[in-house]
Amino acid sequence: MSIKDGADKEQPLVQHLIELRSRLLRSFIAVLAIFLGLFYFSNDIYLFVSEPLRAHLPEGSTMIATEVASPFLAPFKLTLFVAFFLAIPYILHQVWGFIAPGLYKNEKRVAIPMLVASVLLFYLGMAFAYYVVFPIIFSFFTSVGPESVTVMTDINRYLEFILKLFFAFGMAFEIPVATVLLVWSGISTVDSLSKKRPYIVVGCFVIGMLLTPPDVVSQSLLAIPMWLLFETGIIFSRLIKSSAPE
DSSP: OHHHHHHHHHHHHHHHHHHHHHHHHHHHHHHHHHHHHHHTTHHHHHHHHHHHHHTTSOTTOOOBOOSTTHHHHHHHHHHHHHHHHHHHHHHHHHHHHHHGGGSOHHHHHHHHHHHHHHHHHHHHHHHHIIIIIHHHHHHHHHHSSOTTOOOOOBHHHHHHHHHHHHHHHHHHTTHHHHHHHHHHTTSSOHHHHHHTHHHHHHHHHHHHHHHSOSSHHHHHHHHHHHHHHHHHHHHHHHHHHHHSOO
């Protein structure tokens, strides 16, 4: 009798683990399918992503590959990251499908807009990095070097650099969602966060210093949007609080 009771209790856990494995496998297949579809265009993708730097290279200067396998591995790794980024909506859909049954109705009502907003803001952060930040910092970097030094950036080093910035700006643009969640969950309040504004501003510049290259331009280009996004989160938190039923 006790063995049967133990089996009944363990069954839901086994089912959850099976479902988790299934959703992880679907996410992996989605990333793999996108990667295979994009692999033929991997060199074109790398050329597109490296355009902000190549547009500011001095005349006669080019990007270089200092390792034997770099001409293949750099576009390969970039395409894999692109496939993952493009699959994020589907991956989050799988995550939502796994956790949604355990949420209350009012939690689902808030979670769905937050989930959609987080995806859009992450992509917006990456777009901001590519179209606004990259041209500014690469123009700065290529113009301040000694005249006797020829700028010829290694393709692997460039890939590491831009992926770090893509991730940094993508996560920074999640600040409004994080702010709203802090207020909605009751962890903090709008007034409390507003009073901490000076510390938030300092924290934004500290994070900008840690996540970007060691120059004031890059740090400011991350820190200032982070602060503005925090203010956006405060505004939306006030709106949600005022519209919530008493």
